[in-house]
Amino acid sequence: MKRLFIAAFIAFGFSSPALAGHCPKDVKLIDAALTQQSNAKVQSLRDKGDTLHKAGKHKESLATLHEAMKILGVKH
Known part of the structure; x- marks a missing residue:
């Protein structure tokens, strides 16, 4: 059981930076779509997501x- 816990901890440690690297890509996709379609709710979600990423x-x-x-119809 101890080995399983250690393995899970190590796996999470390696996956967290991978997830962190994905946020800026999503922000850029949203920015590109926003230039075509201005939407206050989407802009608010984009800003909140960027703030959460930085935190x-x-x-x-x-x-x-x-x-x-999803609102913009942009696939990630």
Whole structure:
């Protein structure tokens, strides 16, 4: 059981930076779509997602950014 916990901890440690690297890409996709279609709610979600990313809350950031992308019809 101890080995399983250690393996899970190590796996999470390696996956967290990968998730962190995805947020800026999503922000750029949203920015590109926003130039074509201005939307206050999407802009608000984009800003919130970027703020969450900078605060290190990548899971919440991705959820927020994906919501904005869904509204715009942008696939990630």
